[in-house]
Amino acid sequence: AQSVTQLGSHVSVSEGALVLLRCNYSSSVPPYLFWYVQYPNQGLQLLLKYTTGATLVKGINGFEAEFKKSETSFHLTKPSAHMSDAAEYFCAVSGTGTASKLTFGTGTRLQVTL
Amino acid sequence: NAGVTQTPKFQVLKTGQSMTLQCAQDMNHEYMSWYRQDPGMGLRLIHYSVGAGITDQGEVPNGYNVSRSTTEDFPLRLLSAAPSQTSVYFCASSSLLAGGLDEQFFGPGTRLTVL
Numbered sequence: 001a002q003s004v005t006q007l008g009s010h011v012s013v014s015e016g017a018l019v020l021l022r023c024n025y026s027s028s029v030p031p032y033l034f035w036y037v038q039y040p041n042q043g044l045q046l047l048l049k050y051t052t053g054a055t056l057v058k059g060i061n062g063f064e065a066e067f068k069k070s071e072t073s074f075h076l077t078k079p080s081a082h083m084s085d086a087a088e089y090f091c092a093v094s095g096t097g098t099a100s101k102l103t104f105g106t107g108t109r110l111q112v113t114l
Numbered sequence: 115n116a117g118v119t120q121t122p123k124f125q126v127l128k129t130g131q132s133m134t135l136q137c138a139q140d141m142n143h144e145y146m147s148w149y150r151q152d153p154g155m156g157l158r159l160i161h162y163s164v165g166a167g168i169t170d171q172g173e174v175p176n177g178y179n180v181s182r183s184t185t186e187d188f189p190l191r192l193l194s195a196a197p198s199q200t201s202v203y204f205c206a207s208s209s210l211l212a213g214g215l216d217e218q219f220f221g222p223g224t225r226l227t228v229l
Contacts, residue, residue, distance in 0.1 A: 036218075100215045104149075
């Protein structure tokens with residue numbers, strides 16, 4: 001079975017400050033990992049993904065995440081927050097094979113203040 | 115390409131009524147799925163399909179049925195609506211990779227209220 005834990009349901013940062021959203025996963029097989037963003041009253045869109053290869057992945061809007069197998073983590077970072085980053089962020093893990101399922105964390109709501 | 119489309123956008127039902135949420139994708143994706151989103155619980159998988167004629171249960175399947183007669187369509191049926199099914203429902207599709215699922219493309223969601 002696979003699972004995702006997102007530490008902190010709400011995170012508040014000042015505009016221009018570092019954004020760090022934490023994600024730890026559990027998987028019995030090498031995982032595929034994803035970060036999605038959801039703006040109010042919208043569906044989810046992909047920020048970035050890790051499947052294989054380079055463990056530091058870059059996504060849209062200046063976000064990046066690093067896959068650390070030893071720590072079973074996939075934390076999301078952005079060097080400088082912008083007001084437009086305020087949204088809910090979801091980490092997700094996918095297993096392998098044609099019966100793969102995508103398991104989501106419970107989400108972290110990011111607030112950006114002036 | 116329209117991507118993933120869902121209808122209706124909003125729906126109000128009375129307890130015991132049935133209805134079908136429609137989902138279609140035009141990206142020729144093998145994998146389609148339905149999630150429900152409730153505050154503080156993230157997205158929970160209801161049912162999924164890896165191809166036409168193949169469906170399976172997710173984390174919270176009770177009270178819902180699905181079928182996949184074509185690659186494009188994956189309707190979700192509520193058999194007898196209950197207030198606990200009040201939620202926002204998202205349909206998603208993706209390609210299947212050897213090591214897992216590729217990026218999921220999400221529909222805009224259906225906001226369902228059961229009175």
